[in-house]
Amino acid sequence: MSANKNGHATEKARRTPPEFVELRIRRRENPDAPARWEEFRIPYRPNLNIISCLMEIRKNPVTKDGTRTTPPVWEMNCLEQVCGICTMVINGRARQSCSALVDQLEQPITLEPMSKFPNVRDLVVDRSEMFNHLKRVHAWIELDGSYDLGPGPRMSPDEVAERYAYSRCMTCGCCLEACPQYGDGNYIGPQAIAQVRLMNMHPSGKMTRDERLEGIMGKDGITNCGNAQNCVRACPMSIPLTKAIYEENRETIIHGLFGWLKR
Amino acid sequence: MKFAIVGGGLAGLAAAMKLAEAGHAVDLFSVVPVKRSHSVCAQGGINGAVNTKGEGDSPWKHFDDTVYGGDFLANQPPVKQMCEMAPSIIYLFDRMGVPFSRTNEGLLDFRRFGGTLHHRTAFAGASTGQQLLYALDEQVRRHETAGKVRKYEHWEMMSLILDDHGVCRGLIAMERATLELKAFPADAVIIATGGPGLIFGKSTNSMVCTGSAVSACYQQGARYANGEFIQVHPTSIPGEDKLRLMSESARGEGGRVWVPKQQGDKRGPSAIPEKERWYFLEEKYPAYGNLVPRDIATREIFQVCLDGYGIGGENQVYLDLTHIPAETLDRKLGAILEIYEMFVGDDPRHVPMRIFPGVHYSMGGLWVDFDQRTNIPGLLAAGECDYSIHGANRLGANSLVSCVFGGFVAAPAAIEYAKNLQRNGADGSRVYDQELKRQQEINERLLKQSGGENQYVIHEEMGKWMTDNVTVVRYNDRLKATDEKLLELLDRYQHISINDSNMWATHALPHARQLYNMLHLARVITLGALNRNESRGAHYKPDYPQRDDENFLKTTIAEFSGEGPVFSWESVDIGLIPPRKRDYSKGKEQKTEAAAAGAGGSALPPKEGAPQVPMQGDEQKPRDLTGAAVWGQDKEQVRDVDHGEAETRAQQDKSIADAGGKSDEL
Numbered sequence: 001m002s003a004n005k006n007g008h009a010t011e012k013a014r015r016t017p018p019e020f021v022e023l024r025i026r027r028r029e030n031p032d033a034p035a036r037w038e039e040f041r042i043p044y045r046p047n048l049n050i051i052s053c054l055m056e057i058r059k060n061p062v063t064k065d066g067t068r069t070t071p072p073v074w075e076m077n078c079l080e081q082v083c084g085i086c087t088m089v090i091n092g093r094a095r096q097s098c099s100a101l102v103d104q105l106e107q108p109i110t111l112e113p114m115s116k117f118p119n120v121r122d123l124v125v126d127r128s129e130m131f132n133h134l135k136r137v138h139a140w141i142e143l144d145g146s147y148d149l150g151p152g153p154r155m156s157p158d159e160v161a162e163r164y165a166y167s168r169c170m171t172c173g174c175c176l177e178a179c180p181q182y183g184d185g186n187y188i189g190p191q192a193i194a195q196v197r198l199m200n201m202h203p204s205g206k207m208t209r210d211e212r213l214e215g216i217m218g219k220d221g222i223t224n225c226g227n228a229q230n231c232v233r234a235c236p237m238s239i240p241l242t243k244a245i246y247e248e249n250r251e252t253i254i255h256g257l258f259g260w261l262k263r
Numbered sequence: 264m265k266f267a268i269v270g271g272g273l274a275g276l277a278a279a280m281k282l283a284e285a286g287h288a289v290d291l292f293s294v295v296p297v298k299r300s301h302s303v304c305a306q307g308g309i310n311g312a313v314n315t316k317g318e319g320d321s322p323w324k325h326f327d328d329t330v331y332g333g334d335f336l337a338n339q340p341p342v343k344q345m346c347e348m349a350p351s352i353i354y355l356f357d358r359m360g361v362p363f364s365r366t367n368e369g370l371l372d373f374r375r376f377g378g379t380l381h382h383r384t385a386f387a388g389a390s391t392g393q394q395l396l397y398a399l400d401e402q403v404r405r406h407e408t409a410g411k412v413r414k415y416e417h418w419e420m421m422s423l424i425l426d427d428h429g430v431c432r433g434l435i436a437m438e439r440a441t442l443e444l445k446a447f448p449a450d451a452v453i454i455a456t457g458g459p460g461l462i463f464g465k466s467t468n469s470m471v472c473t474g475s476a477v478s479a480c481y482q483q484g485a486r487y488a489n490g491e492f493i494q495v496h497p498t499s500i501p502g503e504d505k506l507r508l509m510s511e512s513a514r515g516e517g518g519r520v521w522v523p524k525q526q527g528d529k530r531g532p533s534a535i536p537e538k539e540r541w542y543f544l545e546e547k548y549p550a551y552g553n554l555v556p557r558d559i560a561t562r563e564i565f566q567v568c569l570d571g572y573g574i575g576g577e578n579q580v581y582l583d584l585t586h587i588p589a590e591t592l593d594r595k596l597g598a599i600l601e602i603y604e605m606f607v608g609d610d611p612r613h614v615p616m617r618i619f620p621g622v623h624y625s626m627g628g629l630w631v632d633f634d635q636r637t638n639i640p641g642l643l644a645a646g647e648c649d650y651s652i653h654g655a656n657r658l659g660a661n662s663l664v665s666c667v668f669g670g671f672v673a674a675p676a677a678i679e680y681a682k683n684l685q686r687n688g689a690d691g692s693r694v695y696d697q698e699l700k701r702q703q704e705i706n707e708r709l710l711k712q713s714g715g716e717n718q719y720v721i722h723e724e725m726g727k728w729m730t731d732n733v734t735v736v737r738y739n740d741r742l743k744a745t746d747e748k749l750l751e752l753l754d755r756y757q758h759i760s761i762n763d764s765n766m767w768a769t770h771a772l773p774h775a776r777q778l779y780n781m782l783h784l785a786r787v788i789t790l791g792a793l794n795r796n797e798s799r800g801a802h803y804k805p806d807y808p809q810r811d812d813e814n815f816l817k818t819t820i821a822e823f824s825g826e827g828p829v830f831s832w833e834s835v836d837i838g839l840i841p842p843r844k845r846d847y848s849k850g851k852e853q854k855t856e857a858a859a860a861g862a863g864g865s866a867l868p869p870k871e872g873a874p875q876v877p878m879q880g881d882e883q884k885p886r887d888l889t890g891a892a893v894w895g896q897d898k899e900q901v902r903d904v905d906h907g908e909a910e911t912r913a914q915q916d917k918s919i920a921d922a923g924g925k926s927d928e929l
Contacts, residue, residue, distance in 0.1 A: 030767040045503065047607055052503035058770075059719045061762070070765045075295070077469045079505045081605070082393055083299040098504070101608050120440060123770035128416075131296065140401035141360045146280055152357035154369030163390055167397060171298055202360045213442045235911040 021053055022064070022108035025072050026120050028166050036120075038072075039108070050090060050097035050111065051076055072111075074123040081236060084172030088123045089114055094177035096236060114177045130171050133192040137215035139199055142208050153203040166198035166244065168237040175241055178225055178234035187224040188216055190231040190241040195253040197244035200251070210262075213248070213255045222249050264681045265290070267434055267449035269420045269476055271297025273392075273663060274646025275455035276399035277670025278677075283406035285678060290405070290447055292415045292436050294471045295296040301469035302455050302666065305392025306508070307376060308384035309356075309663040315370055320381040327840060329661060330910070332378040333654020334800035336489065336818070337840040338835055341633050341651050352667050353385045359398040363387050377557065378658040387597050395663055396507035406741030415447075419773055420476040423452065423483050423642065424698045432694060435702045436778075440768045444702050445912025446695040450681035451641045453673050454480060455666075457627045457649070458647040462781045462788070463734065466622035466724015467499055467508050477629055477648045478780035482786070482886050485637045486652035487821045487828075489627035490784070491791035494657055494723045494801050495734050497560035498895040499621030500603060501579055506621030507606055509582065510599045513616070514553045516592070519583045520544050520560075520618075522567055527576040532583075532615045543567055558656070561620040562803060565735040574617060583615035619733060624662065626653040626801065627791070630820055635662030636680070643677055645669030650818070672844065674924050709775055710766070714758030721759065725778075725785055733789050737804050741794040746786060753782050787821040787828045794830055795819065812842055 020041045028035045041064040042056045051074075058071040076086040079098040086097045089112040091105055102109070117125035155163075171193055181187040196212045199205040205212075216222045222245065231241040264287045268275045271293035282289045293300065308477040314320040325346040330339055357363060357371060363385050364372045373382040387394035406412045418436040424446060426432050431446040459474025460466030481487045498513065499506040514520070521540045528535065544563055545552040555563075558864040568578045584592055584600075590610040593601060603611045629637050629644040631651050636643050653661065728748045756779060763771035797811035798804055816835055821828040 029765050048503055049606070054605050055504060055719075058762075059717065070763050071771065073768055073770055076299065076504075077295050077306050077471055079470065079502070080304055080507055080602070082303045082390065083469065085294070085295055085299045099605050101606070103608050121765075124768060127296075131298070131404070134401075135404060138405075138408075140405045141358070142405075143359060143402060144401070146284055148351040149358065151354045151371070152360075155365060157365045157367065160362045160365050163360075164394075167362050167387075167394055168390060169305070170393075171296075178511055199360065204358065205360060213374055234567070 003089055005138065017157065018107070020044055021048060021102050023053060024108050024110045025122070025247055026110070026112040027072065028113070028119050029070075030121055031119060038069060044102075046103070048102040050088075050100045050102070050109070051079060051086065053109075054097070054111075071120045080171060087114060087172040087174060087177075087202075088112065094174040094234060096172065098170050099236075114145065114173055115141030116177050116179075116183050117173065125173075127171070127173050130173060130176070130191060133188055134195060136188075136194050137212050138208065139192070139195040139212075141199065141202060141204050155203070159199075159201070163198055163201050165239055166194050166201075169198075169239055170193060170237065172236065173235055174234040175231035178230035180228050180230065181224050187220050188218075188222070190225075190245060192216065193222055193248050194241050196248055200248075202253040210249075210255060210259060213252050213259075216248060217252050217256065222252055225249070264288070264450050264678065265448070265525045266677055266681070267292065267447055267452045268302070268455060268920045269293075269434065269452065269465055270455035270457060270646070270648070271295075271400075271403075271414075271416070272300035272302040272455060272457055272646060273301075273396055273399060273666035274457075274648075274670040274673075275453070276396070276403050276602040278453050278455060278645060278674040278871050279412055279670075280399060280402050280406065281671060281674030282678070283409075285674070287411070287678065289406075289412045290415060290449065291412055292418050292434075292447075294417065294419050294439070296416045297403070297414065298397065300396060301472055302663070303393040304467070304469060305391075305395075306376060306389045306510075307662055308386035308391045308660045309349075309353060309381075309395065310383050310658070310660040311351045311353040311385060311664060312346065313353060313371065313373065313385070314381075315366075316373060316382045320350065320383055323381060324381065325349060325379075328379045329652070329658055330654065330753055330840050331843075331845060332658040332883055333652075333656050334845055335654065335812075335816065335837060335840075336492070336626075336799060336835060337652055337654035337731070338633070338818075339839040340836060341672075343839060344633075344672075345652060345665060348668055348671070349664045352664060352671075356395055356398055359402060361387055361398045363394075376659045382798065385658040392663060393668075404758050419776075420456075420479065421702050421776065422479050422696055422698060423639070424448070425483060425639070426694045429484065429639065431639050435698055437702075437706075437769075437773070439773060442706065442766060442769070442772060444699060444706065445883055446699045448695060449641075450684055450686075451643060451677040452650055453635075453670075453677055454629065454637075454642065454644045455646045455673075456648050458628075459781070459784055459788075460500075460622050460625075460723075462725065462785050463493075463622040463729045463776075463920075464723060465502070465504070465506050465730075467496060467506050468622070470505075473777040473781055474625075474648075474784050475777040475780040477644075478784040479810065480629060480637070480639070480642065480644075481821070482780070482783060482823045483639070484823065485639050485642060486630035487627065487784070487787050488630040488818050488833075489655075489791070490625075490787040490821060491733075491789075491795055491819060492626035492653075492655050492801050493622060493734060493788065494624040494626060495561050495565075495620045495861045496623040497557055497564060497620050498582060498618045499623075500607060501617060501619045501621075506619070507602065507622070508621070509603065509616065509618055511557070513582060513584060513596060513599065514560075516596055517584070517587055518553060518616075519586070520553050520564065521583060521615075522574060522580050524572075526571045529575055532581055541567075541572065543572075556873060558801065558803070562735050564618075565620055568619065569731075569736075570852070573619075577619040578619050580617040580619065582618045584611055585613055585615055589613075622730065622734060624653075624657055625881075626655060627648065627788070627819075630818075634676040635669055636676055641680065641684070643673045643680075645673040655802060657776040666849060705776075706772065709759075709772060710761055712757070713760045716755045716759040718756075718759045718762060718771065718778055722774075722778055722781075725749065725752055725782060729785055729788070733785075733792055735803065737792050737802065738806065739793055739804070742789055745789050746793070749782055749789065753779075756782065783823070790828055790830065791819045791821060816842065 021073040061071040077083045175190045176182045182189045312320045312325040376384045417439045421435045424433040456476045460468025461473040498509040628650040642775045652665040763769040797815040817832040
């Protein structure tokens, strides 16, 4: 996020502070109900984020034209862009609503649930598929046990820095929302592939590398990547997702060609 | 054997991993997917005296720092045990693949943190909590895949299931999308739900940190200890939705705290000339200036705002870095300045930051013995929701280690308990049905009731009163008024209308349930503070500015009754380190060394006759647990002291039932 851009946006907002914040929210009562739009208007205050707007609306849910409605439902937790739960599509882009500031957004601000996951209600989606993918690729170190066995393997600061970048993934789903290939079970997607990369780089993780590679080699596997490179642009944690896909693609090809020799 | 764990943060996942590894079935309940728990917010690091920096650090010194930092209110044996286990906890996370920052030799790196003179804090960039939580999340997912752990994510605990003997037999939880209530039998329940920051409205806590489940346990008979000890961090970023932490290092690098001299000055900061700015910390503390200890900085900022000098009359002061060259700031403080920029939209290199103290952590929590067992047989607690480790004040980077330690002690203690447990006979299902019905009735009543009160407005009022009166500076008259306000809010609560007519996946009903529980826990915090007429750690009363060991070196214990909390006091186990005055103006090192030398110069000077706890190596098998199926409370331990206005139940010579009885209200 560039300092100049931010500074500019706030400076502009400060010169001509709008009286209201206008929001259009895509509503759905339950998974079987049709979606509809509702418009809201709340008094402007400086430094509002989307969560604050939603809290204000929730307290007294009345639409812009004065009709009483139900409070929009959304998920939130840490509000520091580290838990990933409050992700939604804001003005057409998937991002965390806690770090989306009104002063930096065009009005009316549109809020929609992510489209690649089942819609539970209003802005809430069910992302359990992402966690299932983590199970499938065995995204963990095969620990002998959690008893005291002394320190782990040594690693250079550079290796750690590369792993650290992947380990910041908060399973928010922005990469999958942006990916043209992901959806309807077609493609496992960049988040799981990046976790394979994270685990397979670790000296202990390497020992069970093959089972992770097999997790991304099925019909919906890594070869379905269309190289649109949207994922790496959408990632709020700046994770090098395309690098992970490149590296793991190479690994799976080698494993596919020569893996049978090990059996 | 079957266990239930409530809460999927560090403590809950640590316990789940240990139980699953021992081959037992675990039901794991969490309001949010466990990977999204509040533990992810911890940034700084995790303490453990690994001593790789040639500084002669030791678990004993970590123990001493922790007890001293906590102003001697913590029972010392479990603190010592934690500090001894800490290095092995860090190594375990290292083996699990946490990308800890490293030295050029490839070893773990350690940084310094508050309250110690040693490099004792292992860290993974600026997101240590996130990395530790993910490592446990991965291990628990592995056990989940193997069928040993069953996760109930988006399920919220409503109450415990207690049998006729007051033994915990499981819990009632509610599915948040369907509002379905269900009974979950368990041989033992471990509560690991974290802190209660939401009671203060806005805090640095995540939105799930309501303390609701803990309050439900309290209302069913679990004792709540030291509730009045709430840590307030001096510099947080006030937001409309929450308070975000601004690291102390901003002041360490030269940041200056100021407010306009004129109350309610509406001018922007750059329009206020130097001579019209009040650098109140520098003025009041010429020697230390902006780097006075955390509690003093917190109190001063709070007082200035209470007196009406906050920016534009609001609860905000400036933390100004603009006099420092931008390139210096980027080099030394880059990451934290980005956080401010991201959430406030201002560039702190050119515009002073607006900050205010923020409620950060609860040292108090469910009372537990040295094996993390509450007074309710079959109910254990671990992590921020228990009171055991931090005394009157927590040191930075000790929270992550205490969470994991709590989980690692609670799991084997729960197994040992369940081994000796008498399982229910044929009438077993009755207690489950009864509690389920009670919870269904509460929900039905809430949905049916209508009135002019708004649940979110009541929450806001509670938060404002608690923040204004029960945080940094405490006066008895204001504490009394706050309790009266809480009673008024509890009364108004009976007239709320659930503000959602669509019950599918509604947040309104769960919030209403949480709100009721928060109000009761707020009374425990407020009245605990009222009773404690001294100043110790985070608890400060200008009318009683000194620590008073003679009368108050005691654990506050609250028990629920229909008429409100009933208080008693328990002595603190100070057998290992005798209390001494807290004084951070001098280096503590000389004193510690002197104490060690006095005891024979060894790194671990046990006092003669002091209770012994196992040394390193035993940490994965906590102490000999010969606990009976139903553990007894040592009532003798609970001593009553004369506390002026607050009359204890024992002084009134009343049983809990006579003092108001267990209320059937919720």
